[in-house]
Structures are given as C-alpha cells and as structure tokens.
Amino acid sequence: MPSPWPATWIPAAGDTPATIGGLPVTELVRQYGTPLFAVDTHELTGRMDAWIQAAKAAFAPAQGLANADIYYASKAFTCTALLKIAREHGLRVDVASGGELAVALAAGIPGKEIALHGNNKSAAELRAALRAGIGRVVVDSLPEITLLEELADLQEIRKVPVFLRVTTGVHAGANEFVATAHEDQKFGLAAASGAALEAARAVAAAPHLELAGLHMHIGSQILSTAGHEASTRTLLQLRASIAADLGILVPEVDLGGGFGITYVDEAPPTPAEFTEKLAATVRDECAALGTPAPRVSLEPGRSIIGPAMVTLYEVGTIKSVALAAGERSYVSFDGGMTDNVLRPMLYGSRYLAAVANRVPDGDPQPSRLVGKHCESGDIMIRDLDLPSGLARGDLLAIPATGAYGRSMASNYNMLTRPPVVAVADGESQVWLRRERLTDLLALDPGAPTPAATE
Numbered sequence: 001m002p003s004p005w006p007a008t009w010i011p012a013a014g015d016t017p018a019t020i021g022g023l024p025v026t027e028l029v030r031q032y033g034t035p036l037f038a039v040d041t042h043e044l045t046g047r048m049d050a051w052i053q054a055a056k057a058a059f060a061p062a063q064g065l066a067n068a069d070i071y072y073a074s075k076a077f078t079c080t081a082l083l084k085i086a087r088e089h090g091l092r093v094d095v096a097s098g099g100e101l102a103v104a105l106a107a108g109i110p111g112k113e114i115a116l117h118g119n120n121k122s123a124a125e126l127r128a129a130l131r132a133g134i135g136r137v138v139v140d141s142l143p144e145i146t147l148l149e150e151l152a153d154l155q156e157i158r159k160v161p162v163f164l165r166v167t168t169g170v171h172a173g174a175n176e177f178v179a180t181a182h183e184d185q186k187f188g189l190a191a192a193s194g195a196a197l198e199a200a201r202a203v204a205a206a207p208h209l210e211l212a213g214l215h216m217h218i219g220s221q222i223l224s225t226a227g228h229e230a231s232t233r234t235l236l237q238l239r240a241s242i243a244a245d246l247g248i249l250v251p252e253v254d255l256g257g258g259f260g261i262t263y264v265d266e267a268p269p270t271p272a273e274f275t276e277k278l279a280a281t282v283r284d285e286c287a288a289l290g291t292p293a294p295r296v297s298l299e300p301g302r303s304i305i306g307p308a309m310v311t312l313y314e315v316g317t318i319k320s321v322a323l324a325a326g327e328r329s330y331v332s333f334d335g336g337m338t339d340n341v342l343r344p345m346l347y348g349s350r351y352l353a354a355v356a357n358r359v360p361d362g363d364p365q366p367s368r369l370v371g372k373h374c375e376s377g378d379i380m381i382r383d384l385d386l387p388s389g390l391a392r393g394d395l396l397a398i399p400a401t402g403a404y405g406r407s408m409a410s411n412y413n414m415l416t417r418p419p420v421v422a423v424a425d426g427e428s429q430v431w432l433r434r435e436r437l438t439d440l441l442a443l444d445p446g447a448p449t450p451a452a453t454e
C-alpha cells in the first residue's frame with residue numbers, strides 16, 4: 001500500500017516518540033514549538049533526483065527526442081534554502097508573481113533559469129522579470145503580448161523568450177480527465193478557437209519577442225497519465241499548425257505540472273512512469289505529424305515538496321459530542337484553516353494523522369480533528385479513529401503537507417504563521433522562522449512600536 005510518510009519517518013512506539021531525519025519529534029517541538037512544518041531533506045532531494053533522472057532517461061536524444069528540463073513550481077512552497085537545493089540538483093524554477101520571482105532571485109537563481117507565469121501579470125512584475133533576464137515569460141492573453149512588447153522595447157531588450165499558455169480542452173484532476181471543445185475558465189489561449197494561433201502570429205510579429213515555446217498545465221493532483229498524454233497531442237498538433245501557417249517550428253513545449261502524490265492511499269504514477277508515457281507520446285505524435293521533436297519541460301510542484309513535509313501540532317481541547325448513534329470525540333489542535341485546513345475546505349482533500357510523541361492507551365474512538373479557528377468548517381480530518389488515552393499536550397503528525405500548506409497560510413484570528421524546519425541526519429535547520437506577533441503589529445501604524453511591546 002502506498003505510504004504518505006517521508007523516507008526517514010519512524011512512527012512512535014510505546015513511549016518512544018516518532019523521529020524524522022533522525023530527530024525525535026519531541027526534541028523538534030521543544031526547540032521550535034508547534035505548529036511546525038518539518039522537512040525531510042532526504043525525501044525532498046530524492047524526489048528532485050527522481051524527476052531529473054527520469055526526464056534525462058526518457059527524453060534522451062538516443063530515444064529520438066531533444067531532452068527535457070524540470071522546473072520546480074515554486075508556488076507549492078518557496079524559500080531560498082529550498083530553491084538553492086533545487087538548483088544544486090539541476091532544477092530550474094517556475095514563479096507566478098513578482099514575490100515568487102523575488103525569492104528565486106534572492107536564492108541566487110539566474111534569471112535565465114526562471115519561468116514567469118500568471119493570468120494577470122502586472123507591468124511592474126513584467127519589468128522586474130525583464131530586468132532579471134527572465135528565461136521565459138509564459139503569456140496568457142493577447143493584451144499581455146502587447147504590454148510585454150512595449151516594456152521590452154522601453155527596456156531595449158532584443159528578444160524576450162515567450163511561451164504561449166495554451167488551453168487544450170483537457171482538464172484533469174485526481175483519477176479522471178475531461179476533454180471539452182470549448183474552454184470557459186480564466187487561463188490560457190484556446191487551441192480550438194484559433195486564439196492560440198492568433199497569439200503565435202502576434203508574438204512572431206512583435207520585434208522584441210521571440211516565440212520560444214508552447215505551454216500547457218491541465219490540473220493538479222492528477223493520478224493517471226491519460227490527461228497529460230491527450231493534452232500533449234493537442235499541443236503538438238498546434239505546433240505543427242503554427243509551423244504550416246507561420247513557418248516557425250516552435251523549439252520547446254512545456255507540459256506543465258499537476259503530478260499527484262499519496263495523501264492517504266492514492267497510488268500516483270512515478271516520475272519514471274509519467275516521463276516514459278509523455279516521451280512516447282511526443283515521439284509518436286511528432287512522427288505522425290512529420291515534425292522534429294521539441295525540447296520538453298515539466299513543472300512538478302506538489303510531487304517534489306508535498307511528501308517531504310510533516311506538520312506537527314499539539315493536541316488541545318478534547319470534547320465528546322453525543323450523536324444519535326454513539327459519541328464523537330472532537331480533537332482540537334493549535335492550527336487550522338490558517339495552515340493546512342485550507343485544502344480540505346477548498347477541495348475536500350483527505351489526510352492521515354498519527355499520534356507522534358507516544359502511543360496512547362485505550363480503544364479507538366470515532367473522532368474528528370479540528371483546528372482552533374472561529375469557523376465550524378475548520379476540519380482537518382472528518383472521520384478518523386484516535387485512541388481514548390489521547391490527551392492535551394500530545395503531538396499529532398500529518399504527512400504530505402509540504403505543498404500548498406505553508407504557502408497558502410494566512411493570519412486569520414491573528415495567528416502567526418508556523419516555521420519551516422529542515423531535518424536530516426540528526427540535525428535541524430530553520431528555513432522559515434515562526435512569525436511573531438511583533439511582525440503582525442509592525443503592519444499597524446496605530447500600535448506601539450515593537451520595542452515598546454517587547
């Protein structure tokens with residue numbers, strides 16, 4: 001059965017606490033408090049290497065292909081320590097805002113190794129990207145092409161590499177994908193309507209832009225390869241149409257991210273399975289179209305960082321609620337919709353939890369794991385069994401919380417956002433420190449200065 005726990009995780013046994021990266025969770029919590037995002041560095045780098053090696057093998061020129069690059073989708077989680085490791089392991093970086101771009105540049109990522117995404121990039125964001133010598137701007141609309149050309153002209157940039165975000169009509173998520181002829185969503189330029197071809201013409205005609213690639217991103221937490229395969233065919237057909245129409249054979253295609261992970265018991269394809277299927281699709285479709293194969297990029301976010309983090313919480317109030325049939329134990333922890341509960345609330349996402357400081361006695365009780373926020377929907381896990389001996393002060397661990405947890409965290413109820421601490425070989429290192437109340441009060445000009453409150 002697939003497991004959501006990271007490589008170095010050893011569960012609690014008796015009175016012995018669980019360990020991650022060779023450190024007992026009780027030691028981590030003593031040092032850094034709860035809630036805490038703990039990164040298993042070995043799990044993380046293992047995932048980076050798996051994607052790089054799979055792409056290298058599947059898209060090798062010996063396979064009749066033109067190589068592939070892996071871009072880490074930094075919106076899943078970003079900080080300079082992580083991006084530096086990504087670069088050391090051969091990854092490039094996707095950003096979707098000026099803020100994510102600033103973190104990538106602060107990490108020392110060269111502009112040419114960064115791709116900028118977004119359906120509503122501001123002029124300031126585009127200017128910052130051009131100043132950084134961005135490797136590719138993935139444009140999402142015709143007005144953006146006009147704006148980018150104006151800015152490139154003003155900054156006297158000779159040729160900005162432009163990718164077109166194409167809507168292929170394929171949407172995927174979890175186990176299924178759907179193909180629709182028409183798109184009714186905010187992202188991209190439709191292949192079917194002719195919008196993508198029109199955009200290709202506009203880029204080709206813009207003196208300071210260069211049509212460098214076509215891009216697709218079909219969804220998230222995708223658990224089969226079928227959606228990516230179908231969408232890739234459409235993208236390659238568009239590439240052949242552009243070649244016939246404009247005489248430009250676009251050199252690269254970016255097949256996006258969205259590769260699923262195990263949260264509970266899901267069995268996603270491995271990086272090798274995804275890349276082999278996609279390489280075969282590119283080879284076959286290009287042969288059928290009579291076009292040489294393009295260089296390929298893939299953009300995993302969740303698949304790299306998701307399984308590498310475990311969140312540690314402390315148990316607070318435990319309340320028994322009488323139901324028509326029996327009782328339910330409401331177990332509260334010291335976080336919630338300000339950190340990991342947003343995903344269950346937005347997408348109905350499922351998670352597992354384990355008691356991490358010890359194995360409490362007692363029979364399993366039907367339980368519900370809830371956060372501390374003023375919202376009854378603040379539910380991390382709707383139905384789980386927890387031992388009756390569970391008590392205030394015990395620690396709970398939730399695996400697979402690396403993606404879209406800390407990165408979507410907020411300050412609702414004026415909670416401070418949790419730290420992110422990397423652990424490996426018995427050592428810990430702070431990647432993001434815990435936010436302090438003084439950080440929040442510093443935004444409020446009416447509050448006394450931090451020095452006065454401390």
Ligand SMILES: *Cc1c(COP(=O)(O)O)cnc(C)c1O
Nearest residue numbers: 073217220257258299300301302
């Ligand atoms: C969000 C996003 C990704 C990464 O998605 P995951 O599901 O985290 O792999 C990749 N590319 C684009 C354009 C995205 O918007």
